[in-house]
Amino acid sequence: MEVRNLSASVIRVDPIACVGHGICADLFPEWIHLDDWGYPILLQEAIPAHLLDQAKWAVANCPALALRLADVQ
Amino acid sequence: MSATRKAPARQAPAPSLPPARLLAGAKAGSAIGLAAHRATYTRPPQVSTQPRRNLIELIGQAGLQGRGGAAFPTARKLKAVADGAGPRVVVANGTEGEPPSAKDQTVMAHNPHLVIDGALLAAAAVGATQILIGVDRAHRRALDAMRAALAERTSSEPLGVNLRLAGTPSRYVAGEETGLVQWMNGGPAMPTSVPPRPFQKGVAGLPTLVQNVETLASIALIAQHGAEWFRQLGTPEEPGGRLVTVSGAVRQPAVMEAPIGTSIATLIQAVGGPTEELSAIMVGGFYGTWLPLGALDAPYSRAGLLPLGASPGAGVIVALPASACGLAETARVVSWYAGESAGQCGPCIFGLADLAELFAQVAAARANRDDLETVRRWAGDIEGRGACKHPDGAVRLVRSALSVFTDELARHMGTGECRGNGQPILRVPPPGKTWR
Numbered sequence: 029m030e031v032r033n034l035s036a037s038v039i040r041v042d043p044i045a046c047v048g049h050g051i052c053a054d055l056f057p058e059w060i061h062l063d064d065w066g067y068p069i070l071l072q073e074a075i076p077a078h079l080l081d082q083a084k085w086a087v088a089n090c091p092a093l094a095l096r097l098a099d100v101q
Numbered sequence: 102m103s104a105t106r107k108a109p110a111r112q113a114p115a116p117s118l119p120p121a122r123l124l125a126g127a128k129a130g131s132a133i134g135l136a137a138h139r140a141t142y143t144r145p146p147q148v149s150t151q152p153r154r155n156l157i158e159l160i161g162q163a164g165l166q167g168r169g170g171a172a173f174p175t176a177r178k179l180k181a182v183a184d185g186a187g188p189r190v191v192v193a194n195g196t197e198g199e200p201p202s203a204k205d206q207t208v209m210a211h212n213p214h215l216v217i218d219g220a221l222l223a224a225a226a227v228g229a230t231q232i233l234i235g236v237d238r239a240h241r242r243a244l245d246a247m248r249a250a251l252a253e254r255t256s257s258e259p260l261g262v263n264l265r266l267a268g269t270p271s272r273y274v275a276g277e278e279t280g281l282v283q284w285m286n287g288g289p290a291m292p293t294s295v296p297p298r299p300f301q302k303g304v305a306g307l308p309t310l311v312q313n314v315e316t317l318a319s320i321a322l323i324a325q326h327g328a329e330w331f332r333q334l335g336t337p338e339e340p341g342g343r344l345v346t347v348s349g350a351v352r353q354p355a356v357m358e359a360p361i362g363t364s365i366a367t368l369i370q371a372v373g374g375p376t377e378e379l380s381a382i383m384v385g386g387f388y389g390t391w392l393p394l395g396a397l398d399a400p401y402s403r404a405g406l407l408p409l410g411a412s413p414g415a416g417v418i419v420a421l422p423a424s425a426c427g428l429a430e431t432a433r434v435v436s437w438y439a440g441e442s443a444g445q446c447g448p449c450i451f452g453l454a455d456l457a458e459l460f461a462q463v464a465a466a467r468a469n470r471d472d473l474e475t476v477r478r479w480a481g482d483i484e485g486r487g488a489c490k491h492p493d494g495a496v497r498l499v500r501s502a503l504s505v506f507t508d509e510l511a512r513h514m515g516t517g518e519c520r521g522n523g524q525p526i527l528r529v530p531p532p533g534k535t536w537r
Contacts, residue, residue, distance in 0.1 A: 042488070043445070043446035043448070043486060043488050044293070044294050044445045044446055045294070046446070047447070063452070063482045063486075064455070064482070065448065065451035065455070066447070067447035067451075067486070069482065069486070
């Protein structure tokens, strides 16, 4: 596997705020896919640095404002 | 007959167990009055805005862990609230939403003054000036006993703190700490997104300690008798005794008080033993795990159940008779889980509803291999996807059912046969009516 630099960020969803628009999975398919009910399943680990802009793009375009970037614990 | 009606609020005779502490002196049908209580327990110190750190230290030395299900170290929780800026609040959680559990109702109905002393001690420890006690409004005996005990006190022992008793909505997640706090704040009894946790921002936005009533009563035991005495029961890692509700196919379903680490078999013997041949045991409650009979000798403790993929939860054991179908029992509980969703998180709303429907097909021997695969995949997809852990409970129970009831599953999938006699064992309450 290719070795890549990791950012210090993870992407999280507020499951109460999320209503399943599903846009995030289109904008950030490397990291987010939808379950059978249309709600996003997010990879939990630190986002690789080269994907961070894409993650921010997904966060900014969530109509429910349910996504956020958080620091790696 | 449903064998898991609420266990009678009494302690069954149990020569194999040490004398009761939390339920010492408890008699069927009556609560211990203030005078009798004070014969053993000295009055708690006056509550002030200044935390009493020595009390937190004492509870830390006793090694008390929460008895509501999560088993979090109580002293750490107290310290987190005490470290927050005052004023602070204590919430005594007596909601006991776990259907096969009756232990919180039992300790409140029999020993309400011990619970109140514990709440006052916790308030003194964290420097809280307000105490709210929440009891499921359907648990009349517990609520009445607490109300009577408070009335008895205000006439003879001024509390010195703002204390309120409230009947909470009969919903499972109403007892989840953020749900309880939101309800105390005038909202629906539904969990909220975390952070913030109640210790950061709870009732009225203040640092709030939410503590189970059995834990509070245990604090009162420790304050009176000391850490070393407390540690005479239990294990070094999990000190003390705890209340366990034992029901199902047993002679005298009851709430037992036993040292942590007592074996499951001993606890079942303590309520008279099985009434018939058993096929499995549920431990921890609906928010728990099915275990095979091979687990009977396991100690009822975190360390004892961890290797089996289970945990003591809120202190529940249900003995499943061989005449019942574990898959059918599980299907009814998963339906109940779906009905108790607060309806806030997609995977919980839609995932649990679909999971319940498909698992009912499995239990009815109408599912095929693909359906079973879907059940497993959905379990993985639903887990960890709610704001609270409600959906995770359904998933865990389903997984344990699929691994414990392998013979039943093979029969259901093969010949389409179910050996269950159709008599429900687990009592599944009807859906709650209100969130307010």
